[in-house]
Amino acid sequence: MKDSNDVTACDWEREPDPSDSLRTFGAVVQALREHAGFSRAEFAALVRFSKHTVESVELGRRMPDESFVERAEEVLGNTGALRKAAGHLTRGEAGLAAWFRRWARLEKVAVSLCTYECRLVPGLLQSEGYARTVFEGTIPVVTDEELETLLAVRMERQRMLYERPTVPFSFIVEEHVFRRRFGNVEQMRAMLDHVLEQSAPRNVTLQIVPLEAGLHACLEGPVQLLETPERRRLAYSEGQQNGRLIADPKEASLLYQRYDKLRSQALNLEDSRGLLERLRGEL
Numbered sequence: 001m002k003d004s005n006d007v008t009a010c011d012w013e014r015e016p017d018p019s020d021s022l023r024t025f026g027a028v029v030q031a032l033r034e035h036a037g038f039s040r041a042e043f044a045a046l047v048r049f050s051k052h053t054v055e056s057v058e059l060g061r062r063m064p065d066e067s068f069v070e071r072a073e074e075v076l077g078n079t080g081a082l083r084k085a086a087g088h089l090t091r092g093e094a095g096l097a098a099w100f101r102r103w104a105r106l107e108k109v110a111v112s113l114c115t116y117e118c119r120l121v122p123g124l125l126q127s128e129g130y131a132r133t134v135f136e137g138t139i140p141v142v143t144d145e146e147l148e149t150l151l152a153v154r155m156e157r158q159r160m161l162y163e164r165p166t167v168p169f170s171f172i173v174e175e176h177v178f179r180r181r182f183g184n185v186e187q188m189r190a191m192l193d194h195v196l197e198q199s200a201p202r203n204v205t206l207q208i209v210p211l212e213a214g215l216h217a218c219l220e221g222p223v224q225l226l227e228t229p230e231r232r233r234l235a236y237s238e239g240q241q242n243g244r245l246i247a248d249p250k251e252a253s254l255l256y257q258r259y260d261k262l263r264s265q266a267l268n269l270e271d272s273r274g275l276l277e278r279l280r281g282e283l
Contacts, residue, residue, distance in 0.1 A: 023060030025085050030058040032076040047071040100243050103236045110226035114170040114259055117222045122171055124158050127194035129187045161204055171206045172266050178279055185283050192280040207266035208275050217261035225256055
């Protein structure tokens with residue numbers, strides 16, 4: 001099966017919802033079965049799975065076992081269609097938006113990661129209270145169970161900063177992001193304390209773009225950049241209900257240039273920490 005971390009320039013920019021991939025695979029199985037003239041019960045007996053399992057696969061409710069795929073191929077003519085289709089199936093990853101899942105997997109193996117954010121505190125730096133407020137304000141409204149799952153996944157992602165101490169993590173964030181009020185004074189202080197703590201390790205750098213900096217190189221929106229173990233540079237941008245993984249070398253290079261330019265326009269590390277500490281003191 002295809003490596004889920006493999007990215008080529010011709011890959012889809014937005015990863016389809018995994019439930020869609022399961023439903024599509026199931027529809028192909030059903031179409032081939034019906035074309036061959038088998039009922040579900042007859043097909044189930046031939047592939048040595050229960051009728052209920054066959055139904056679940058065809059309706060996209062179950063990830064098919066490799067043995068199911070192989071037996072179905074043999075029964076339905078060995079065209080190779082099911083083997084190829086199975087290579088594109090992905091299980092759901094609770095707590096992550098469908099369009100972010102591929103990037104999240106790439107993050108785990110990246111040899112460097114850079115983030116520019118102008119909307120909200122980056123997920124890897126958010127305090128639990130800040131993240132909870134973000135998720136509570138989402139539309140459509142999530143259930144309490146879904147909210148706790150989202151929160152747990154976000155906090156789990158933050159462990160990368162400590163568990164991968166040789167990987168450089170760079171953050172550039174607009175000052176107004178840290179000035180935006182949420183909750184009460186204690187929650188604001190907890191958020192700033194958490195950002196200071198998360199950005200303290202030697203492999204983590206945080207620079208703030210001050211309000212007086214004016215116009216700069218990354219005004220087109222937030223962006224994330226990473227380098228793979230194979231030294232490929234990739235980028236990711238996100239908007240309303242979508243995300244775009246950028247694998248084209250020229251486009252990724254342009255975004256790296258913009259990020260490097262912004263580094264020179266933002267406050268240095270010491271001044272950035274000083275600004276956060278002053279903001280905390282003003283509360």
